[in-house]
Amino acid sequence: MTKKPLILVTNDDGITAPGIRTLIAVMQEIGDVVVVAPDSPQSATGHSITINNTLFVNKITKDGDATQEYSCSGTPVDSVKVAVHEILKRKPDLCVSGINHGSNSSINVIYSGTMSAAVEAGMEGIPAIGFSLCDYDWNADFEPTKTFVKQIAQEVLKNGLPDGVILNVNLPKLTAAKIKGIKVCRQAKASWQEQFDKRTNPQGRDYYWLSGEFVNMDNGEDTDEWALANGYVSIVPVQYDLTAYHAMQKINNWNF
Amino acid sequence: MTKKPLILVTNDDGITAPGIRTLIAVMQEIGDVVVVAPDSPQSATGHSITINNTLFVNKITKDGDATQEYSCSGTPVDSVKVAVHEILKRKPDLCVSGINHGSNSSINVIYSGTMSAAVEAGMEGIPAIGFSLCDYDWNADFEPTKTFVKQIAQEVLKNGLPDGVILNVNLPKLTAAKIKGIKVCRQAKASWQEQFDKRTNPQGRDYYWLSGEFVNMDNGEDTDEWALANGYVSIVPVQYDLTAYHAMQKINNWNF
Numbered sequence: 001m002t003k004k005p006l007i008l009v010t011n012d013d014g015i016t017a018p019g020i021r022t023l024i025a026v027m028q029e030i031g032d033v034v035v036v037a038p039d040s041p042q043s044a045t046g047h048s049i050t051i052n053n054t055l056f057v058n059k060i061t062k063d064g065d066a067t068q069e070y071s072c073s074g075t076p077v078d079s080v081k082v083a084v085h086e087i088l089k090r091k092p093d094l095c096v097s098g099i100n101h102g103s104n105s106s107i108n109v110i111y112s113g114t115m116s117a118a119v120e121a122g123m124e125g126i127p128a129i130g131f132s133l134c135d136y137d138w139n140a141d142f143e144p145t146k147t148f149v150k151q152i153a154q155e156v157l158k159n160g161l162p163d164g165v166i167l168n169v170n171l172p173k174l175t176a177a178k179i180k181g182i183k184v185c186r187q188a189k190a191s192w193q194e195q196f197d198k199r200t201n202p203q204g205r206d207y208y209w210l211s212g213e214f215v216n217m218d219n220g221e222d223t224d225e226w227a228l229a230n231g232y233v234s235i236v237p238v239q240y241d242l243t244a245y246h247a248m249q250k251i252n253n254w255n256f
Numbered sequence: 257m258t259k260k261p262l263i264l265v266t267n268d269d270g271i272t273a274p275g276i277r278t279l280i281a282v283m284q285e286i287g288d289v290v291v292v293a294p295d296s297p298q299s300a301t302g303h304s305i306t307i308n309n310t311l312f313v314n315k316i317t318k319d320g321d322a323t324q325e326y327s328c329s330g331t332p333v334d335s336v337k338v339a340v341h342e343i344l345k346r347k348p349d350l351c352v353s354g355i356n357h358g359s360n361s362s363i364n365v366i367y368s369g370t371m372s373a374a375v376e377a378g379m380e381g382i383p384a385i386g387f388s389l390c391d392y393d394w395n396a397d398f399e400p401t402k403t404f405v406k407q408i409a410q411e412v413l414k415n416g417l418p419d420g421v422i423l424n425v426n427l428p429k430l431t432a433a434k435i436k437g438i439k440v441c442r443q444a445k446a447s448w449q450e451q452f453d454k455r456t457n458p459q460g461r462d463y464y465w466l467s468g469e470f471v472n473m474d475n476g477e478d479t480d481e482w483a484l485a486n487g488y489v490s491i492v493p494v495q496y497d498l499t500a501y502h503a504m505q506k507i508n509n510w511n512f
Contacts, residue, residue, distance in 0.1 A: 041308065043307060043308070044305045044307050045301075045302070046305070046333075046372065047302030047366050048300065048301045048302045048304040049367055049466065050300075051466055054464065055452075055463060055465070056462075056463050077302075078466065081450050081466065082464060085450045107496070109498055110303050110379075111304075111305055116302065123366075124447075155510045159510060161503075162503045164500070165503045167507075168498075182512040184504050184508045186497075186501065187499045189420075189497075195341070196311075198342070206312075207312050208310065208311040208313065209311070210307055210311065210334065210337065238499065239498060239503075240366055240498075241442075241443050241445075242365055242366075242424075242492075243492055243493065243495075244420070244421045244495040246418070247421045248493060250418060251423075251491060252440045254411045254415060256407070256411070256437065256438040
């Protein structure tokens with residue numbers, strides 16, 4: 001009998017979100033699971049960490065379940081740091097984050113707490129995957145994602161990941177029968193066109209709600225946006241070496 | 257007479273920080289300056305944005321100074337979004353962020369609110385630079401940075417930046433006479449080794465302070481860490497296309 005892999009599960013929608021409950025259920029089929037996740041929603045917190053405030057961690061007591069769960073008062077990245085350095089007895093074999101309620105494809109990866117948690121695990125040398133379902137509904141149907149989530153996690157456990165690489169997996173909002181397969185993609189060139197909703201509060205002071213429209217400016221058929229629009233699960237390998245190597249030569253020619 | 261460039265100034269240490277005051281003074285020498293920056297310190301907030309809360313913007317009234325200043329209740333990235341979409345009449349010719357109190361070299365770029373603000377401006381198609389001084393002191397001496405900050409900003413105004421590229425500039429804590437020059441670098445492979453400081457509050461509940469030690473694992477002489485340790489200003493061109501192109505082929509060979 002081989003030893004079961006140790007799997008750290010986290011997310012950014014908070015430990016009670018249906019997405020993470022699905023992810024926990026799938027991971028329990030393939031490994032020993034420890035959950036360390038934010039105690040409240042932390043969407044769009046990016047790679048934020050808590051340096052000017054205290055962090056609280058609560059062990060959640062449950063009956064008849066071997067999985068340990070902890071809620072953390074901080075961000076998704078804080079949760080990974082505290083899991084690795086304070087909670088886990090050894091480095092996990094895999095870290096999975098999600099399943100996010102909503103897309104983290106293309107430029108969304110930059111804002112995503114889900115993906116930042118996975119990236120932080122990658123920086124700790126842990127093979128890591130962020131999973132997101134293209135459905136923002138709290139009551140989204142996560143059932144069709146299960147087969148793909150399990151398959152991709154198992155492939156990462158089997159093959160490992162190249163140094164400094166983390167997987168950004170997005171799943172289309174489709175029934176299992178309608179999903180055509182899995183595509184390895186590049187991040188589409190897309191952006192949010194912001195619209196601020198300006199209002200006035202009862203004291204007469206103006207305030208804003210951030211809102212906006214997602215615009216895909218990329219016609220490529222090798223992008224995550226194309227894959228998702230055409231019924232595929234998208235996998236973008238992402239990295240945290242942000243150096244734009246192609247631009248170095250040009251800037252070296254400047255007048256310094 | 258040529259029209260003066262419009263320059264947006266922001267930061268993550270808050271609008272009253274000495275670092276941004278220095279940056280404003282330098283930018284006033286080369287352009288028309290509008291400042292939109294957080295009303296409180298926002299270090300290590302990464303690419304966090306405010307989607308579940310309201311945003312307040314306050315115009316700061318000043319005597320005898322053409323520069324417009326606005327404080328924003330949100331993150332550095334919020335500040336850039338609200339500047340571009342609500343405050344500025346036209347797209348700025350340059351966005352500068354900083355000067356950060358403390359290094360944003362190597363892996364720090366991932367956590368940095370200073371750099372995330374610059375990256376957000378880059379995503380809006382605005383040439384953008386993040387400046388950081390390798391001195392965390394609130395009363396750090398920013399005087400020696402001025403020549404370099406001005407020179408680099410002027411080169412960006414003159415040459416522009418390649419699509420999707422933002423500059424991460426770090427300045428060593430040295431007198432102007434001791435700074436040897438400017439080097440275009442790659443991001444060093446480095447990481448933070450976290451140590452959590454565990455304490456107990458008066459109610460008997462455990463809590464943590466995040467702390468850690470920076471470890472450079474990169475011996476290359478083409479990195480930002482090398483440049484800074486050897487008396488140079490470092491410039492790393494960074495990008496927000498996070499795709500690890502080199503890993504795509506390998507993952508395509510997996511069993512899907």
